[in-house]
Amino acid sequence: MGAYGEMIFTGDELLRGDALNTNQAFLGEKLLDLGVFANRALCITDDLQAIAGAIKESLEREPLVLILSGGLGPTDDDLTREAVAEGLDLPLEFHPELLEEIRHRFVSRGYVMGDSNRKQALLPHGATVIPISGTAPGFILHHGRTLVAALPGVPWELQEMWDATVEPSLRKHVDSLGVGGHVVRRIRTFGIGESAVADLLKEFDWRGSLVEIGTRAKLDGLWVILRATNSPESSAALESTQSRIVELLGERVLGVDCEGLPEMVGSLLRGAGLTLSVAESCTGGLLGKRVTEVPGSSDYFVGGVISYDNMAKTRILGVRDDLIAQQGAVSADVAEAMARGVASLLATDCALSVTGVAGPGGGTEEKPVGLVYIGCAIRGVVEVERLRLFGRREQIRERASLSALDLLRRKLARYRLEQGIVLGQ
Amino acid sequence: MGAYGEMIFTGDELLRGDALNTNQAFLGEKLLDLGVFANRALCITDDLQAIAGAIKESLEREPLVLILSGGLGPTDDDLTREAVAEGLDLPLEFHPELLEEIRHRFVSRGYVMGDSNRKQALLPHGATVIPISGTAPGFILHHGRTLVAALPGVPWELQEMWDATVEPSLRKHVDSLGVGGHVVRRIRTFGIGESAVADLLKEFDWRGSLVEIGTRAKLDGLWVILRATNSPESSAALESTQSRIVELLGERVLGVDCEGLPEMVGSLLRGAGLTLSVAESCTGGLLGKRVTEVPGSSDYFVGGVISYDNMAKTRILGVRDDLIAQQGAVSADVAEAMARGVASLLATDCALSVTGVAGPGGGTEEKPVGLVYIGCAIRGVVEVERLRLFGRREQIRERASLSALDLLRRKLARYRLEQGIVLGQ
Numbered sequence: 001m002g003a004y005g006e007m008i009f010t011g012d013e014l015l016r017g018d019a020l021n022t023n024q025a026f027l028g029e030k031l032l033d034l035g036v037f038a039n040r041a042l043c044i045t046d047d048l049q050a051i052a053g054a055i056k057e058s059l060e061r062e063p064l065v066l067i068l069s070g071g072l073g074p075t076d077d078d079l080t081r082e083a084v085a086e087g088l089d090l091p092l093e094f095h096p097e098l099l100e101e102i103r104h105r106f107v108s109r110g111y112v113m114g115d116s117n118r119k120q121a122l123l124p125h126g127a128t129v130i131p132i133s134g135t136a137p138g139f140i141l142h143h144g145r146t147l148v149a150a151l152p153g154v155p156w157e158l159q160e161m162w163d164a165t166v167e168p169s170l171r172k173h174v175d176s177l178g179v180g181g182h183v184v185r186r187i188r189t190f191g192i193g194e195s196a197v198a199d200l201l202k203e204f205d206w207r208g209s210l211v212e213i214g215t216r217a218k219l220d221g222l223w224v225i226l227r228a229t230n231s232p233e234s235s236a237a238l239e240s241t242q243s244r245i246v247e248l249l250g251e252r253v254l255g256v257d258c259e260g261l262p263e264m265v266g267s268l269l270r271g272a273g274l275t276l277s278v279a280e281s282c283t284g285g286l287l288g289k290r291v292t293e294v295p296g297s298s299d300y301f302v303g304g305v306i307s308y309d310n311m312a313k314t315r316i317l318g319v320r321d322d323l324i325a326q327q328g329a330v331s332a333d334v335a336e337a338m339a340r341g342v343a344s345l346l347a348t349d350c351a352l353s354v355t356g357v358a359g360p361g362g363g364t365e366e367k368p369v370g371l372v373y374i375g376c377a378i379r380g381v382v383e384v385e386r387l388r389l390f391g392r393r394e395q396i397r398e399r400a401s402l403s404a405l406d407l408l409r410r411k412l413a414r415y416r417l418e419q420g421i422v423l424g425q
Numbered sequence: 426m427g428a429y430g431e432m433i434f435t436g437d438e439l440l441r442g443d444a445l446n447t448n449q450a451f452l453g454e455k456l457l458d459l460g461v462f463a464n465r466a467l468c469i470t471d472d473l474q475a476i477a478g479a480i481k482e483s484l485e486r487e488p489l490v491l492i493l494s495g496g497l498g499p500t501d502d503d504l505t506r507e508a509v510a511e512g513l514d515l516p517l518e519f520h521p522e523l524l525e526e527i528r529h530r531f532v533s534r535g536y537v538m539g540d541s542n543r544k545q546a547l548l549p550h551g552a553t554v555i556p557i558s559g560t561a562p563g564f565i566l567h568h569g570r571t572l573v574a575a576l577p578g579v580p581w582e583l584q585e586m587w588d589a590t591v592e593p594s595l596r597k598h599v600d601s602l603g604v605g606g607h608v609v610r611r612i613r614t615f616g617i618g619e620s621a622v623a624d625l626l627k628e629f630d631w632r633g634s635l636v637e638i639g640t641r642a643k644l645d646g647l648w649v650i651l652r653a654t655n656s657p658e659s660s661a662a663l664e665s666t667q668s669r670i671v672e673l674l675g676e677r678v679l680g681v682d683c684e685g686l687p688e689m690v691g692s693l694l695r696g697a698g699l700t701l702s703v704a705e706s707c708t709g710g711l712l713g714k715r716v717t718e719v720p721g722s723s724d725y726f727v728g729g730v731i732s733y734d735n736m737a738k739t740r741i742l743g744v745r746d747d748l749i750a751q752q753g754a755v756s757a758d759v760a761e762a763m764a765r766g767v768a769s770l771l772a773t774d775c776a777l778s779v780t781g782v783a784g785p786g787g788g789t790e791e792k793p794v795g796l797v798y799i800g801c802a803i804r805g806v807v808e809v810e811r812l813r814l815f816g817r818r819e820q821i822r823e824r825a826s827l828s829a830l831d832l833l834r835r836k837l838a839r840y841r842l843e844q845g846i847v848l849g850q
Contacts, residue, residue, distance in 0.1 A: 311728075
């Protein structure tokens with residue numbers, strides 16, 4: 001929709017391969033929420049002239065927003081303040097009240113502030129300080145039609161400052177330029193591919209002008225993204241488009257602007273008052289890890305068994321030896337027996353199981369790499385799905401874990417209907 | 426050492442937050458291995474003029490190497506071939522033999538090649554094709570003192586082409602410019618911080634001219650990096666520096682230019698003919714996941730128990746109720762009982778256990794968030810370590826899992842000495 005932004009990252013760890021640039025992914029997505037597409041992101045080494053030059057060049061392209069990340073600390077390598085001052089030809093001004101705030105942060109944690117922190121209280125003329133999340137203050141200033149925001153490189157500090165200060169400022173800025181009033185809806189799906197979604201959504205082609213429909217393949221499923229301006233007609237079109245798409249995609253839809261699979265399954269279990277256990281073979285613990293990455297998952301997750309070797313399947317889960325001998329460890333029957341076994345062992349209402357060939361070795365013609373069975377038990381009723389996954393070992397394991405969570409999500413949604421459970425009460 | 430490189434990435438998924446730029450991290454590290462520091466990395470949207478302009482500007486800075494990634498597919502958005510031709514003012518030439526190779530790839534997978542693939546057989550004048558890993562051919566060409574390499578965006582295709590073709594070409598290029606003959610050694614450590622390492626390595630300050638010593642904090646430990654030129658004196662200094670550092674850091678050293686913790690623990694177990702099981706509380710399966718991310722881990726890993734709830738600890742692992750009541754679930758005694766319990770349940774030689782407070786909730790003054798006990802049993806001898814970890818939930822869980830693996834590594838190294846086991850036989 002014609003609104004562009006740029007990002008500049010400093011920090012040699014990003015250029016040396018010591019860290020992944022998660023800030024770029026975070027900001028890219030958040031900017032899109034405001035209708036701003038970041039068409040350039042530059043990582044650059046800690047060199048004052050190079051950074052100042054990059055800032056200058058960016059501003060000549062007049063992006064709607066230029067986000068800087070990193071270089072706000074107290075060391076000699078922290079050059080963002082100076083580079084902005086130089087790039088925009090502004091003097092640096094000392095803010096004694098900001099230094100006091102930084103000192104206060106140190107004292108409250110039992111530390112003494114060093115002399116080097118003094119430079120953190122310098123801001124380019126005209127800049128507004130962003131309240132401190134960690135120890136490095138950020139700042140915002142306006143240059144022509146560009147909002148410039150300087151944020152720390154530490155991801156959680158950057159994210160807190162984005163949410164609290166930059167996002168509202170940028171929203172106002174975007175509105176004031178008349179490019180805003182942009183509404184985004186994310187329909188999250190799982191278990192359906194981009195081309196299948198495209199086929200289902202063919203009927204929408206003619207509506208292009210009021211609601212823009214796009215798809216994005218994320219690590220944990222496909223998102224259908226709807227965008228519209230904020231006018232009454234667009235809003236009405238957005239609502240009807242959203243309802244129709246949700247109807248067309250049916251139970252593949254996780255929800256609109258909703259949380260991820262582990263959180264969603266957690267909410268469903270908590271809402272229905274059900275407990276969960278897992279039995280994992282090829283995922284080796286990854287499914288349990290995904291379930292327990294949600295804070296508070298101990299409310300519904302009791303535990304699990306990593307039955308990697310067949311001995312663990314028979315000894316702990318009570319899977320029958322002859323079943324494994326006849327059907328093989330990678331089979332629907334063993335997936336079912338694993339789910340039943342762990343539910344019974346840990347006395348849980350629900351259980352998930354995974355057994356498959358993650359590769360790269362161990363595949364046969366009959367049971368190739370990527371063949372995975374997932375089982376889901378809810379109060380003694382077990383359903384097993386057969387998956388044929390592609391990719392490398394870690395992709396197959398990730399996909400298998402998410403598929404198991406999704407199977408439980410779909411079964412819990414049906415269970416909830418049958419039991420007449422209303423969530424959120 | 427004065428040799429600089431640049432990288433340009435295309436692919437809107439990187440700018441929209443749909444994918445993390447793992448290629449940048451991979452290439453940044455690999456370039457450093459050759460003594461080349463990438464001082465700029467640009468992600469740019471799929472716009473022919475913008476990409477061609479960025480290539481031109483990069484070449485004006487005369488980097489030793491310019492790596493391009495992405496934009497080599499058959500669609501209209503795949504613009505790297507055209508952008509290189511335009512940026513370097515070279516004609517595009519059609520290579521019929523390359524088209525045949527691409528066609529052959531399709532046929533051998535049972536597909537028919539479409540007309541759109543024809544453009545993949547176009548290369549800028551003077552370019553050498555990089556043999557195909559997946560379906561997109563890459564290419565290399567020389568421009569002044571810059572080696573330009575165009576690689577696909579798919580990480581495994583990029584990595585295969587790097588290893589097979591780009592790395593050797595770049596090594597030759599670096600040598601021919603007289604900036605090469607560079608030797609790198611990575612001393613991997615775990616469980617020691619950057620400042621503690623700096624203190625231990627103080628004696629080396631005076632050697633700066635022959636061997637450059639640096640440290641890099643990686644996700645899975647600290648690396649001490651040694652760099653030297655390839656002259657006989659430098660090589661001798663490198664060897665003696667390396668030996669001395671390995672001696673100073675003692676058992677914190679994993680090895681030199683070695684594999685990661687999960688692979689290393691796997692090799693030690695396999696070499697000693699020992700089996701492993703795990704019992705996890707706060708890591709919820711992550712430790713098992715790390716162990717089983719190594720292909721072939723079924724040779725030594727039998728399985729595990731995710732004893733998230735105390736009921737799972739008592740019921741499956743046989744941890745005594747009164748122990749939990751007296752000491753709390755997060756305690757050295759419970760960690761020991763968990764390790765003994767799972768070793769006995771699955772009849773393994775070794776067992777690892779983790780119990781702790783991952784947060785954000787659940788911390789108390791006595792047992793704060795980040796308090797973790799890890800237990801390690803080898804043939805009935807159990808050792809427990811108490812960790813005080815910092816960071817957010819996922820960081821604490823990652824760190825706890827790696828710490829458990831490292832405890833086993835250190836114990837296995839001692840066990841191997843005691844038993845007189847020689848690895849690699």
